[in-house]
Amino acid sequence: MRLFPSRIASLLPLFGACLLLILVQFNITHAEDGAASENKILFGRITEYKGDVSVNKKPVRRGMPIFYGDIVSTGAGKVRIENHSSYFIVGPLTEVVLSFPRNTNNMGTHIDMNSGTLRSVINKLFFPSFEVETPTTLLGVRGTDFLVHSTQKASVVFTKEGAVSFSADGKTVLVNKMEMAQAGEKIAPLEPEKILSNKTLTALLREVEQFCDLEIPPSLSSRKELNNIIARWNLNYAAYLVDKKEFEKAKKLCSLAFFIADLRTLKAEAILNKGTISFTFMGEQDAALKDLDEIIKNYADTSFAEQALYFKGLIYYHQNDVNSAKKVLKQYIKEYPEGKFKENALAILQRLSGR
Numbered sequence: 365m366r367l368f369p370s371r372i373a374s375l376l377p378l379f380g381a382c383l384l385l386i387l388v389q390f391n392i393t394h395a396e397d398g399a400a401s402e403n404k405i406l407f408g409r410i411t412e413y414k415g416d417v418s419v420n421k422k423p424v425r426r427g428m429p430i431f432y433g434d435i436v437s438t439g440a441g442k443v444r445i446e447n448h449s450s451y452f453i454v455g456p457l458t459e460v461v462l463s464f465p466r467n468t469n470n471m472g473t474h475i476d477m478n479s480g481t482l483r484s485v486i487n488k489l490f491f492p493s494f495e496v497e498t499p500t501t502l503l504g505v506r507g508t509d510f511l512v513h514s515t516q517k518a519s520v521v522f523t524k525e526g527a528v529s530f531s532a533d534g535k536t537v538l539v540n541k542m543e544m545a546q547a548g549e550k551i552a553p554l555e556p557e558k559i560l561s562n563k564t565l566t567a568l569l570r571e572v573e574q575f576c577d578l579e580i581p582p583s584l585s586s587r588k589e590l591n592n593i594i595a596r597w598n599l600n601y602a603a604y605l606v607d608k609k610e611f612e613k614a615k616k617l618c619s620l621a622f623f624i625a626d627l628r629t630l631k632a633e634a635i636l637n638k639g640t641i642s643f644t645f646m647g648e649q650d651a652a653l654k655d656l657d658e659i660i661k662n663y664a665d666t667s668f669a670e671q672a673l674y675f676k677g678l679i680y681y682h683q684n685d686v687n688s689a690k691k692v693l694k695q696y697i698k699e700y701p702e703g704k705f706k707e708n709a710l711a712i713l714q715r716l717s718g719r
Contacts, residue, residue: 417437
């Protein structure tokens with residue numbers, strides 16, 4: 365279409381208004397960044413994000429500067445933050461606070477992570493000190509690529525390159541390349557497991573990696589129930605260790621499964637397995653009774669409550685506590701008249717009838 369001078373003249377005010385709007389928006393954006401940076405030190409910039417991501421409870425954008433002291437939160441979202449040749453990917457359902465290390469002169473970074481998933485690829489040159497702290501553990505990083513997944517009471521770390529110093533409950537272990545370790549509330553770090561020599565552990569690493577993979581939609585990642593996947597792996601591995609007679613480590617894995625799991629049925633199963641190991645293989649009957657009472661009291665709505673009640677009566681029987689055994693086993697018959705341990709309970713009660 366041919367534009368005549370009069371028509372061009374009529375469009376000039378519109379072009380001018382659009383240009384003015386663009387310039388105003390540009391100035392506002394950079395004024396905000398400048399104001400934010402006046403009293404803060406730059407940590408890095410957001411290079412990519414997907415889904416629900418916020419910094420200090422405000423929406424984010426690509427190229428947005430991130431400062432020390434900022435709080436980065438995700439719902440069904442993921443975000444990548446770059447600093448020099450290092451980068452961090454915050455997975456779904458995660459909150460991290462970026463701050464300076466607590467034991468150095470503002471050289472490096474300290475990240476507080478209440479719960480969630482974080483992947484860090486660190487260049488030691490730019491981060492001479494780098495730490496990640498969860499509610500129960502502390503990770504000291506030595507120029508590495510690692511992933512950490514945490515709940516309020518337990519953490520698991522996977523090291524892909526380099527090494528991670530992993531501390532909890534007064535003990536520290538070094539998690540080297542392609543190793544995994546776990547720790548939790550009153551549970552010191554377990555000895556690291558070799559990832560490549562364990563197919564199920566390799567598969568578990570892939571599950572955790574997907575949470576920090578920006579190519580996978582965050583809505584899919586956040587629905588994958590990673591806590592329950594890790595808890596199930598712990599219970600399966602605990603059963604394997606029982607066969608190898610490594611009972612103490614198996615019990616700790618059951619405790620970690622309980623701390624990590626979201627599903628009530630999975631939590632109840634973890635407590636029952638721990639109590640069963642204590643009673644059956646370690647002779648720790650009082651510890652077993654404590655675990656069984658926990659299920660009976662707080663997880664009565666799960667299928668594991670029936671087994672817990674029967675096992676409680678069985679322990680009293682083995683302790684020769686006749687009155688307690690009778691009371692509990694009669695309670696079992698009453699509550700589970702068609703229960704799977706009914707015949708065993710009746711047989712024990714028959715033996716105790718004359719006592």
